[in-house]
Amino acid sequence: MNRRNFITNTLATTAAMATSAEVLAQKSTKTILEVIVLATNWGFEGSVDALCAKVKKAGYDGLELWWPTKEADQKELFAALEKYQLKIAFLCGGSGSDFEKHFAQYKKAVNEALATKPLYINSHSGKDYFSFEQNAKIVEFTIDRMEATGIKVLHETHRGRMCYSAPITRSFLEKYTKMKLTLDISHWTNVHESMLGDQKENVELALKHAYNIHARIGHEEGPQVNDPRAPEWRYALDQHLEWWDKVIAFREAEGAKRITFLTEFGPPNYLQTLPFTNQPVANQWDINVHMLNLIKNRYTK
Numbered sequence: 001m002n003r004r005n006f007i008t009n010t011l012a013t014t015a016a017m018a019t020s021a022e023v024l025a026q027k028s029t030k031t032i033l034e035v036i037v038l039a040t041n042w043g044f045e046g047s048v049d050a051l052c053a054k055v056k057k058a059g060y061d062g063l064e065l066w067w068p069t070k071e072a073d074q075k076e077l078f079a080a081l082e083k084y085q086l087k088i089a090f091l092c093g094g095s096g097s098d099f100e101k102h103f104a105q106y107k108k109a110v111n112e113a114l115a116t117k118p119l120y121i122n123s124h125s126g127k128d129y130f131s132f133e134q135n136a137k138i139v140e141f142t143i144d145r146m147e148a149t150g151i152k153v154l155h156e157t158h159r160g161r162m163c164y165s166a167p168i169t170r171s172f173l174e175k176y177t178k179m180k181l182t183l184d185i186s187h188w189t190n191v192h193e194s195m196l197g198d199q200k201e202n203v204e205l206a207l208k209h210a211y212n213i214h215a216r217i218g219h220e221e222g223p224q225v226n227d228p229r230a231p232e233w234r235y236a237l238d239q240h241l242e243w244w245d246k247v248i249a250f251r252e253a254e255g256a257k258r259i260t261f262l263t264e265f266g267p268p269n270y271l272q273t274l275p276f277t278n279q280p281v282a283n284q285w286d287i288n289v290h291m292l293n294l295i296k297n298r299y300t301k
Contacts (some may be wrong), residue, residue: 003131007150027140032246034258035299036119038064038089038216043267043284051068052080056217058289059296062087064122064262080115089212089260090116093124093161099134107141114149119260120212121153122182124204127163132171143178156182159223165191181209184264185243186218193220195239201218203243210247212260215240215291219271224265226272227282241298248299261295263288 024055094106126135
């Protein structure tokens with residue numbers, strides 16, 4: 001083989017390896033479920049109309065955002081959703097350390113949001129310092145609401161909330177078999193300072209109860225890698241994809257019709273920044289659109 005042919009063949013082999021790496025990064029795991037991918041307004045500065053226009057142009061199916069308590073904000077939101085033909089899911093939660101006030105605030109938000117018939121309610125449920133019995137009242141309320149409305153109220157696996165850790169969440173799931181989750185497992189990799197290899201049973205139970213996925217990639221020391229496209233985070237990306245694949249398999253097995261995702265990489269200071277300048281090390285919007293396309297390519301195309 002002459003030198004020119006050797007170089008040509010070498011370059012072709014290198015290109016093929018690069019292509020194979022891309023294929024592996026977006027491994028085909030097609031699903032019969034309808035895959036709905038929502039955007040967040042977290043970090044967006046601009047009007048609701050501008051947000052909806054940007055979300056629609058990027059190829060999202062809709063939004064997940066906090067339930068707006070003011071009537072004027074609700075009218076503005078629903079007008080924009082209608083204009084751009086976008087779906088909606090709402091986030092509800094309580095605040096404050098007084099449980100009864102917290103619970104009352106939470107119930108009001110959930111009931112108001114459910115009346116608008118969203119895709120689902122994502123619940124920032126309780127607090128990590130409320131007692132098991134107090135947080136259990138929230139679970140019982142959500143099960144009642146789901147049975148009455150047919151709309152899922154999903155408890156997010158979130159730091160600072162009721163489902164902040166894998167074993168605590170398991171204790172609720174074992175008592176309340178009708179309880180359903182939003183899986184944001186990036187929080188747990190942070191809480192447990194691991195990729196959860198030593199808690200397979202706890203994780204498996206959570207996956208079986210997950211109906212919505214927050215598509216952020218966590219690692220052992222934080223809930224958000226700086227850029228999931230970077231090769232140093234490939235191991236974390238692959239682990240999260242494996243978890244998401246299992247959620248979809250469980251939903252297919254039970255005969256579900258759809259699975260929902262939210263691309264939720266956050267802005268600074270959730271997104272790491274450079275010292276002194278506070279310059280973000282990556283572009284939040286670009287990363288979330290990358291995750292949107294990864295999900296669509298992996299599960300639908």
